[in-house]
Amino acid sequence: MLQTRTLLTSGRTFILGGASLLIAALLALVLLTHASSSDAASSPDGSKLAGARPALGYAALDRPATPADSAGDLAARLQVFAQSTPELVVNQVRLVSTNTDRRVLLAPRSDGYVCIIVLFAKGGGMNCNTAGGPPQVMNYGAAIGAVPTSVTSVTYKLDDGSTVSRTPQDGLIYAPADATSVSYDANGTKASADLMPKSAKPEGLGNTAATLLSAP
């Protein structure tokens, strides 16, 4: 009788211990997952960013946050970009420019790249400088890009072969409608990217995005 009771007790202890371990493991898993996903986003000074890539060095990303950087529906609308690009440091997004048609934001990434986000009332887009050029979103006949603070002038090549220089406005560059490429020199580091001139637009294609991306 005593032996049976001892067996029962040790069996019960075994199951209770196992269940406790299982619950603890589940809790640890949930907590670890949560911690790893929010770790980069909680870095207040961007120290998670890899230094070699052209991250930071952008005036907007180097300034402190203001209420405008997270006003209204911004947080909700940024979620889809965080979903598509988990490296995005969402709580360090900065609003750079806004008008009735669009909002332009810059966002650092945990791997050192920088992204430009343009939000229209409906739709929008994001591009990150993973290909070496400036982060810029475009359509036929328009493009908005971001350049480092050290860049004081960019050169656009036009579809007639000529070139034109433009000065960044608040760190943003706006392509002429007939530009085929853009280039600049950031402290000795040259960067360039192809654009989509209006002349290349196929017949019948609407240009709502191009209109919304046009220079102010």
Added chain:
Amino acid sequence: MQSFLPTSWVRVLGVVGVSLVMLISATAAASASTAHIFNGGLSAQRAYGSNERHTDPSYARSDSDHTVCPSFDVTMNGYVYRTPDYYQYAVCGTGETTTPAAGSMGLVHGAVFNPNTSTTDNVANSYFAY
């Protein structure tokens, strides 16, 4: 009728069971489905789309060494040119580019279009999530 197991055991097993069910449910809810629509070379002015339709994708994304427009299509005809206004709001770019859905989209295909007039895109990764 008396249970095989003592009440405390049943409680413990219940807690463990509920925890497991909650964990599985949370994992399923958190993981969005993703469909890859293209990998490889996409010549100038050409579009490519997924063969399957998907419901309400949230975004399309491409990673390319040239300019592409990740986008959506509802007809499988020309992708970029002959569809409703989803494309009117699509943006293009070189490198990692994301276009979120402009509102609820219903059944759509994922599509990617290379707007370059002479260069072939090496689209390393193009997909949309729903």
